[in-house]
Each structure stands twice: as C-alpha cells, then as structure tokens.
Amino acid sequence: MTDLNLQEIHDTLVKVAHEAGRMILAANPTDIATGTKLNSADIVTETDKAVEALVSSRLSSAYPTFAFVGEETYQPGMRITPSPTFIVDPIDGTTNFVHGFPEACISLGLAVDRRPAIGVIYNPYQDLLYTAIRGRGAFATQGAFSWGLDGGKGRRRQLPLSRNPAPLGALDTCLVATEWGNSRDGDNYAVKTEVFKRLCASKETGGAMVHSIRSMGSAALNLCAVAAGTLDLYWEGGCWAWDVCAGWAILAEAGGIVVDGNPGNWNPEIDGRKYLAVRGAPSGQKEVVQEFWGVVGDGRMVYES
Numbered sequence: 001m002t003d004l005n006l007q008e009i010h011d012t013l014v015k016v017a018h019e020a021g022r023m024i025l026a027a028n029p030t031d032i033a034t035g036t037k038l039n040s041a042d043i044v045t046e047t048d049k050a051v052e053a054l055v056s057s058r059l060s061s062a063y064p065t066f067a068f069v070g071e072e073t074y075q076p077g078m079r080i081t082p083s084p085t086f087i088v089d090p091i092d093g094t095t096n097f098v099h100g101f102p103e104a105c106i107s108l109g110l111a112v113d114r115r116p117a118i119g120v121i122y123n124p125y126q127d128l129l130y131t132a133i134r135g136r137g138a139f140a141t142q143g144a145f146s147w148g149l150d151g152g153k154g155r156r157r158q159l160p161l162s163r164n165p166a167p168l169g170a171l172d173t174c175l176v177a178t179e180w181g182n183s184r185d186g187d188n189y190a191v192k193t194e195v196f197k198r199l200c201a202s203k204e205t206g207g208a209m210v211h212s213i214r215s216m217g218s219a220a221l222n223l224c225a226v227a228a229g230t231l232d233l234y235w236e237g238g239c240w241a242w243d244v245c246a247g248w249a250i251l252a253e254a255g256g257i258v259v260d261g262n263p264g265n266w267n268p269e270i271d272g273r274k275y276l277a278v279r280g281a282p283s284g285q286k287e288v289v290q291e292f293w294g295v296v297g298d299g300r301m302v303y304e305s
C-alpha cells in the first residue's frame with residue numbers, strides 16, 4: 001500500500017468517471033438495447049457494458065498490474081485478492097437509468113488488502129462527484145464538471161456535510177435506506193420484508209418505528225448519502241462488492257462504518273454481500289447497530305460470494 005500513489009490513482013479515477021458520465025448522459029435509455037440477467041428486475045443495458053469496457057480499457061492501460069472486477073464481466077468464482085483491485089460498477093442504479101430516474105452513477109473503487117482504499121462515485125445527472133482516499137477525507141463536489149474540467153470549479157464540501165453531526169439516537173430517530181434487490185422470493189426475501197415491516201412498525205406493535213425508509217435504487221448513492229449524513233443507516237443483502245467498494249471508502253473517510261447486515265460481525269468482508277452502513281456520529285455507532293441487529297433477530301440472510 002505504501003508504494004502506491006493513491007492521489008494519482010484517485011485523479012485517474014476522477015477523469016475516467018467524468019468520461020463515463022458523459023457516455024451515460026449521451027445514452028437515451030428508450031433507444032438502447034436492454035436485457036435481463038437473473039429475472040425481469042435484474043436489468044442490464046448496452047450502456048452498462050460499453051461503460052465497463054471503456055473503464056476497463058482506461059484503467060488497464062494506466063495500471064496494467066492491477067486486478068479488475070467489474071459487474072458486467074464478473075464470472076462466478078472470481079475472487080478479490082489482497083492485490084490492488086479496481087472494483088467497478090459501470091452504472092449503479094441501472095433500473096433508475098432505464099427509467100430516466102436521475103439517481104444513477106458510475107462507481108469506481110480501489111481495494112488494497114481486500115479493503116476499500118479509494119472511492120470515486122459520479123452521478124452525471126446531477127453533476128455530483130463523491131471522492132475519498134484512505135486517510136485523506138471524503139468530499140462531495142456539486143457541479144464537478146459543468147464549470148471546468150476535473151472538478152476544479154465545482155463546490156467541494158467535506159463529508160459529512162454537517163460540521164457538527166448530531167449524535168445518533170435510537171432507531172426511532174433515524175432515516176434508514178434499504179433496497180428491495182432483484183430476488184423477490186425465498187428465505188432472503190422473507191427476511192428482508194420482515195425486517196422492513198419491523199423497522200417501520202409502531203413501538204406498540206413491537207416495531208422500531210424508524211422515521212421512514214428510503215430506497216434510492218443505487219447502493220453506491222445510498223452509501224454516499226450515509227457518508228453525507230443525510231441518511232442515518234443503510235441496510236442491504238444481496239448486493240456485490242462493485243455496489244459497495246467505492247461507497248464504503250467514502251463512508252469510512254466521513255467517519256461512518258460498515259458492519260455485517262446479519263447480527264454479530266463488526267468487520268465484514270468486502271464481498272460479504274450483506275451490509276449495514278451507519279453514518280459518522282460523535283457518540284459512535286455501537287448502540288444503533290445493536291438495536292438494528294435486534295430487529296434482524298434470528299432471520300439470517302445467506303448469499304454466496
């Protein structure tokens with residue numbers, strides 16, 4: 001890690017994100033070929049594939065010795081090793097992209113020793129760039145490329161957005177993100193829908209009575225919102241390392257944490273596929289994590305990585 005020039009890699013990722021963002025904006029979802037993978041809710045478009053090809057080619061020529069794991073070229077059995085690995089989702093929020101719902105992004109992460117080290121996430125619809133380098137803070141730049149190349153002129157703010165983040169209270173004070181995912185049956189779906197119900201239900205009926213639940217449709221953007229402090233928590237099972245690597249790097253630099261989506265494990269693996277992300281707070285996150293795990297209870301989610 002010490003011999004890697006993380007700043008230079010970050011700068012390269014920002015340039016690639018900008019180029020990819022222009023490609024996403026240029027695509028008209030109603031005209032492009034759209035297909036499905038596991039089922040009708042697991043959507044892939046020719047733009048996802050074309051963006052990944054562009055990113056892969058740019059990164060492999062700049063860093064030929066680094067490994068690359070991308071959503072569209074992933075093959076079952078591929079493993080993330082301790083070597084420097086770019087972990088890429090060309091369009092996170094593909095369903096939003098297809099519907100023209102402006103919450104989609106390119107998510108570019110670098111993992112070293114299987115831990116997120118750099119995150120660059122760019123929502124081209126809002127020209128909003130999130131970045132972090134391990135140990136150097138997390139930032140959101142609004143108008144990143146509109147007014148000048150490479151983020152030079154946008155409004156850059158450190159994350160979390162509040163200089164004095166409020167302490168994290170109990171779940172009944174929290175705004176929580178979850179996602180439905182694309183598997184809509186089986187044991188994992190039963191666990192998720194039960195947890196959704198318990199999170200929202202009133203205290204009188206044994207629920208946690210959270211303020212409300214949001215589903216942005218993009219794991220990466222959910223993590224950025226937790227890093228910004230505009231969401232308190234994000235819980236999901238079933239997403240992949242490319243959905244979370246970059247966002248995890250950004251959240252960690254904003255003082256937040258990612259623990260296992262199932263109760264008990266405070267140090268989940270990057271490819272563990274079940275995550276609970278919690279914003280930074282002066283009081284720490286321990287109590288709210290324990291409370292959330294209590295809501296999950298015995299209903300464990302099980303995913304193959």
Ligand code: LIP
Nearest residue numbers: 091092093094179181182218219
């Ligand atoms: C999506 C995730 C989302 C999850 C979906 C899907 P995609 O990624 O970001 O949070 O619920 O199942 O994995 O497919 O838009 O890249």
